[in-house]
Amino acid sequence: MQTYEQSLEQAKQFLLKHDDYLVVSHIQPDGDAVSSTVAVGWLLSCLGKKFTLINEGPIPERMRFLLMADRIVNMEQQPLDRMFGHVICVDCADFARVGQTARYFAEDAMILNIDHHPTNNGYGSVALIKPDAAATAEILHDLIDACGLEWTTDIATAIYTGLLTDTGGFRYSNTSPKVMSIASELLGYGVNGPELCETLLESMSLPQMKVLVKALSTMEMTPDGKICWVYVTPEHMQEAGASNEDLEGIVNYPRNIQGVEVGVLFKVIHDHAVKVSLRSAGNVDVAALAQSFGGGGHVRAAGCRLEANLESSIEQVVERVKSLL
Secondary structure: OOOHHHHHHHHHHHHHHOOOEEEEEOOOOOHHHHHHHHHHHHHHHHOOOOEEEEEOOOOOHHHOOOOOHHHEEEOOOOOOOOOEEEEEEEOOOOHHHHHHHHHHEEEEEEEEEEEOOOOOOOOOOEEEEOOOOOOHHHHHHHHHHHOOOOOOHHHHHHHHHHHHHHOOOOOOOOOOHHHHHHHHHHHHOOOOHHHHHHHHHHOOOHHHHHHHHHHHOOOEEOOOOOEEEEEEOHHHHHHHOOOHHHHOOOOHHHHOOOOOOEEEEEEEEEOOEEEEEEEEOOOOOHHHHHHHOOOEEOOOEEEEEEOOOHHHHHHHHHHHHHHHO
16 A cells, blocks of 8 residues: 555656646535645646636635636536546545536546545545545645645645635644644745635625524434434525525534534435535544445545435434434
8 A cells, every 4th residue: 555655746747747637626615625626726737737627516705715716617607518538636535526527527537536535435547545634735735845836825825725614713623733734834925814714714694694594493402412403495595595605514503512422414405305414523423424325524524415305314314323322
């Protein structure tokens, strides 16, 4: 089994030897996914390579200040007219997470898989995976250094964004000494930490607040107080004028209640499909739980999708959590 340093070198050679890349992140991208996408774009531009940045849908409004964010194609609005033989997937825990962008992968496409999820199975021609990394952005920090590129405030801000969002403002258990060392280094390049924290973690849009109120009004808990969940329906979303990005962070509210071991957000897609977000206090491996339903993620934060109605989804997930407590 090769070392992380050997994987970094292999990824570096993938970038140097080829050209004309398609760079994709997971559907409904979060801060780490967006920052990793633009970081790869910046890296490729520094190497003089051609590339296209793409996602199945739009990126969150609050991420649009990042360098090259305006170059991320929303394939729902701007479908491409060609295939790519060299693809870089970032922050995609499994291949299915690339969504509909896979239609632009040539049948024999070579894929560089850069990710930090423990549930990643190493798909692709080259896999640069570090399960103990706090974010994919942390891995990209190392790859940028491995390529010997000179840091700027813009790229430092992108990497800091990925670290900040995936560590919950440097509060989660994945905030390692290395993360804090990198953050310190990035601040030295001119990153405005307080401003990023305000933009990415503190401020809320009115629709975000409205859908949060609706979600909290649905809160239920098991008698022992160890499992707490909320749900959001399409009607809630419509009434609040909310989009998918407005749901980020809601799952933390049931999880943050004292005594709760697992918090869950059920997002109804339609009558027979529900997206499930899970957060753990640490005693339950929600990544393994999500994987049992075809999803994945981290020990403390994971997700999956159930092809069932809301009532059945709640029953299945809550019973599975109970069996793990």
